[in-house]
Amino acid sequence: MIKIAADLGGADRSQAELAEGVIKAVEELDELYVYAFGSAGELEPVLGGRERIEIVDSPQVITNSDDPALAFKEKQDSSLIKAMELCRSSGSISGLASCGPTGAIFVSAIRLLGRIARVSPMLAVELKRPDGSPICVVDCGANVECRAEKLLDFAKMGRAYMRAVGVKAPRVSLLSNGAEDSKGNELVRKANALLRESCPDFIGNTEGNNVLTGAADVIVCDGFSGNVLLKTIEGAGKAVIAELRALGLRGEALDKVYKKYDHNTQGGAVLLGTGLPIVKGHGSANSETVCSIIRASYSLAANGLNEKIAEEFKG
Amino acid sequence: MIKIAADLGGADRSQAELAEGVIKAVEELDELYVYAFGSAGELEPVLGGRERIEIVDSPQVITNSDDPALAFKEKQDSSLIKAMELCRSSGSISGLASCGPTGAIFVSAIRLLGRIARVSPMLAVELKRPDGSPICVVDCGANVECRAEKLLDFAKMGRAYMRAVGVKAPRVSLLSNGAEDSKGNELVRKANALLRESCPDFIGNTEGNNVLTGAADVIVCDGFSGNVLLKTIEGAGKAVIAELRALGLRGEALDKVYKKYDHNTQGGAVLLGTGLPIVKGHGSANSETVCSIIRASYSLAANGLNEKIAEEFKG
Numbered sequence: 076m077i078k079i080a081a082d083l084g085g086a087d088r089s090q091a092e093l094a095e096g097v098i099k100a101v102e103e104l105d106e107l108y109v110y111a112f113g114s115a116g117e118l119e120p121v122l123g124g125r126e127r128i129e130i131v132d133s134p135q136v137i138t139n140s141d142d143p144a145l146a147f148k149e150k151q152d153s154s155l156i157k158a159m160e161l162c163r164s165s166g167s168i169s170g171l172a173s174c175g176p177t178g179a180i181f182v183s184a185i186r187l188l189g190r191i192a193r194v195s196p197m198l199a200v201e202l203k204r205p206d207g208s209p210i211c212v213v214d215c216g217a218n219v220e221c222r223a224e225k226l227l228d229f230a231k232m233g234r235a236y237m238r239a240v241g242v243k244a245p246r247v248s249l250l251s252n253g254a255e256d257s258k259g260n261e262l263v264r265k266a267n268a269l270l271r272e273s274c275p276d277f278i279g280n281t282e283g284n285n286v287l288t289g290a291a292d293v294i295v296c297d298g299f300s301g302n303v304l305l306k307t308i309e310g311a312g313k314a315v316i317a318e319l320r321a322l323g324l325r326g327e328a329l330d331k332v333y334k335k336y337d338h339n340t341q342g343g344a345v346l347l348g349t350g351l352p353i354v355k356g357h358g359s360a361n362s363e364t365v366c367s368i369i370r371a372s373y374s375l376a377a378n379g380l381n382e383k384i385a386e387e388f389k390g
Numbered sequence: 391m392i393k394i395a396a397d398l399g400g401a402d403r404s405q406a407e408l409a410e411g412v413i414k415a416v417e418e419l420d421e422l423y424v425y426a427f428g429s430a431g432e433l434e435p436v437l438g439g440r441e442r443i444e445i446v447d448s449p450q451v452i453t454n455s456d457d458p459a460l461a462f463k464e465k466q467d468s469s470l471i472k473a474m475e476l477c478r479s480s481g482s483i484s485g486l487a488s489c490g491p492t493g494a495i496f497v498s499a500i501r502l503l504g505r506i507a508r509v510s511p512m513l514a515v516e517l518k519r520p521d522g523s524p525i526c527v528v529d530c531g532a533n534v535e536c537r538a539e540k541l542l543d544f545a546k547m548g549r550a551y552m553r554a555v556g557v558k559a560p561r562v563s564l565l566s567n568g569a570e571d572s573k574g575n576e577l578v579r580k581a582n583a584l585l586r587e588s589c590p591d592f593i594g595n596t597e598g599n600n601v602l603t604g605a606a607d608v609i610v611c612d613g614f615s616g617n618v619l620l621k622t623i624e625g626a627g628k629a630v631i632a633e634l635r636a637l638g639l640r641g642e643a644l645d646k647v648y649k650k651y652d653h654n655t656q657g658g659a660v661l662l663g664t665g666l667p668i669v670k671g672h673g674s675a676n677s678e679t680v681c682s683i684i685r686a687s688y689s690l691a692a693n694g695l696n697e698k699i700a701e702e703f704k705g
Contacts, residue, residue: 205632216567219575252531252617260534260614283621284653287629299575302567303615304622306598311626311651314602317520318647319634328637332630338599 076108076127078168079372080161083113084136084154085175086360090114093174094121096365100373101127103366107373110161110168112154133157136175139358143178147186155179159187162351169381170372174356174365180346181217188350192388194228195221196348197298198355199236200305203335204287211236212286214298215305215344221297223265228388230274232347233293235383239375244276248291250300251280262297270295283307312336343368345375352380391423391442393483394687395476398428399451399469400490401675405429408489409436411680415688416442418681422688425476425483427469448472451490454673458493462501470494474502477666484691487683489671495661496532503665507703509543511663512613513670514551515620518650519602526551527601527609530659531617538580541610543703545589547662548608550698554690559591563606565615566595577612585610598622627651658683660690667695 081097083090090113097111098121108127111118115132122128133154137146150156155175162168173180181196190196197214204210213233218225230247237245249267251259256267258280270277281291283304296304316333338357343364346353352375354368396412398405405428412426413436423442426433430447437443448469452461465471470490477483488495496511505511512529519525528548533540545562552560564582566574571582573595585592596606601619611619631648653672658679661668667690669683 205629205636219567250618252534252614252621260612263614283618283623284625284628286622287625288632297575299567299578300615300618303565303598303618306567307601307619307622308598308626310599310602311623312630313599314520315627315630315647315651317603318650319643321520322643322646324639324641324643326639328634328639331637332633335633336626336630 077106077373077376078108078110079369079376080110080112080158080168080171081365081369082154082158082171082173082175083111083118083365084133085138085173086356086358088361090117091121093360093362093365094118096362097122097128097369098125099362099366100369101125103370104373107369109369110158112158131157131161137179139176141176141179143176143182146179147182156183156187159183163187168351169376171351171353172356172365172368172372173353174358174360174368176358177217177355180353180355184346184349184353191348191350191384194232194348194388195225196346197229197232198344199233199347200344201240202287202308209237209240209242210286210292210294212294212296212301212305213347214296214301216298216302217346218298221262223262223269226262226266226295226297227269227273228348230270230277230293230295231387232384233295234276235380235387236345236347237292238383239378239380241378242292245292246278246290247274247276247293247295248278248281248289250286250294250296250304251282254280254282256280266295309336309338343371345371347384352376392421392688392691393423393425394684394691395425395427395473395483395486396680396684397469397473397486397488397490398426398433398680399448400453400488401671401673403676405432406436408675408677408680409433411677412437412443412684413440414677414681415684416440418685419688422684424684425473427473446472446476452494454491456491456494458491458497461494462497471498471502474498478502484666485687486666486668487671487680487687488668489673489675489680489683491673492532492670495668495670499661499664499668506663506665506699509547509663509703510540511661512544512547513659514548514662515659516555517602517623524552524555524557525601525607525609527611527616527620529611529613529616530620531613532661533613536577536612538577538584541577541581541612542584542588545585545592545608545610546702547699548610549591550695550702551660551662552607553698554693554695557607560607561593561605562589562591562608562610563593563596563604565601565609565611565619566597569595569597571595581610624651624653658686660686662699667691
């Protein structure tokens with residue numbers, strides 16, 4: 076049995092609605108056991124009495140309007156912090172899925188679950204190439220100010236992540252404004268030299284136009300650039316569909332591709348570098364999102380992501 | 391008559407082929423006069439004897455493999471440097487269009503045409519919203535390392551540019567990883583404060599997903615982020631079309647939108663901040679590109695771009 080903690084507080088929709096996603100995930104995956112954190116009053120009618128689902132009553136929620144550090148102090152009964160506490164104390168939970176605010180997840184994960192090898196925790200986001208194969212972008216927004224050494228840590232975590240999703244020898248690349256090693260701002264030029272030296276699967280720089288179609292499985296960047304990259308892909312994807320619709324095109328293919336580029340329907344980011352991988356849905360998550368982030372947590376745990384990260388930082 | 395210098399050297403295709411674009415531009419625009427710089431042997435058979443076209447023989451070319459500073463010293467007979475020299479000495483040429491390498495254009499423009507108000511010259515690129523209205527991104531790659539004051543200069547030049555393309559009160563925004571003023575890396579947070587203070591049309595930050603559909607007419611960023619932004623728009627746009635084709639969609643609408651996102655068929659970047667605006671085509675330019683960059687040079691000159699930039703930096 077793989078045990079996953081699911082924090083259902085802090086999103087825009089009701090916990091009762093989000094709980095439907097827990098049921099769906101458990102029905103899909105025979106070896107999944109979920110601890111569902113939220114208000115018992117809301118969750119009991121939906122989840123009560125079901126096999127492999129355990130409700131943990133958490134009367135408080137942490138939302139986007141809470142200050143992360145203050146919320147950590149004052150909302151110890153929140154679904155997020157109770158979930159982290161159980162992850163820490165039980166020792167048998169393999170992953171956490173949450174729709175809570177990113178800042179609060181970071182603060183509480185660092186304090187309660189600790190860091191791996193003193194790295195800066197960061198957000199990995201998985202994208203799909205047009206042929207459906209995965210790539211991951213690290214960091215997507217957690218560390219807007221970086222030194223080159225941090226980018227090397229991101230590369231290692233990204234490589235472990237890609238191995239956990241089934242890519243045997245992930246090719247690592249650095250986001251830059253030109254393919255040549257000499258291109259980039261000071262940070263990127265330093266990181267390029269460091270990756271050339273220390274990362275055996277480093278294949279050089281990747282420009283924005285080659286992220287989705289190039290050879291790299293892991294795109295390494297500081298959190299500011301990564302955030303610009305991801306959001307720009309979303310915005311451009313949706314703009315193209317809008318332009319095609321304005322030209323009269325219709326049909327399922329357009330809806331399907333629009334959905335792929337719409338972050339509201341996408342999986343979620345994964346917080347890496349603390350004691351457990353945490354799959355994060357966005358604040359506007361629905362029950363489908365909840366099912367998808369629990370499924371992702373389960374799959375990363377089943378494929379030994381945390382052990383693979385530990386390997387990368389060993390020695 | 392508006393006189394434009396066209397540098398036809400340094401691109402991948404033959405000068406004779408590119409020269410066709412000069413003819414097309416002159417046929418389109420009655421008030422256009424072009425000085426065409428390139429090898430007389432190549433250009434004469436195509437352009438010789440035509441009205442409002444003057445060939446200036448330039449036996450050398452500067453290519454992407456030349457070191458910009460060295461080329462400036464050693465290739466004084468190149469089409470690029472001869473074109474700049476004539477712009478400087480004649481006093482009656484209003485714009486320069488070139489398919490030469492960006493680095494060499496910068497070096498020679500700064501040395502021969504000088505800077506406006508000590509600003510850092512930068513690259514502005516015009517994008518179209520899905521409804522066809524223009525926005526511009528400044529800087530798109532010339533200054534990968536910036537201070538906040540530079541970003542304010544970019545904002546001013548971007549505003550002047552948008553006024554020259556017909557937007558009366560351009561709204562200025564800053565590319566960031568969040569809409570709130572507090573978001574961004576150190577540079578962006580400082581620039582946000584500076585723009586709040588000194589730029590009356592500043593409307594706050596814009597995230598990557600809102601660049602193409604948001605309210606901002608001018609997107610201000612450092613050259614590294616701007617380059618990532620632009621290339622990512624291109625890459626995502628082409629990826630979406632590839633995915634739709636893989637799903638079986640066909641037709642003119644797809645080809646049209648693909649063409650819009652394909653940098654090979656787009657206008658070009660404009661170098662702003664030196665004595666003359668320089669419209670730059672890419673190295674893989676064809677005759678259509680040449681026509682389009684000459685047309686853009688003409689239009690920016692006719693609409694007083696340089697005077698508008700001077701106004702922005704006055705007093």
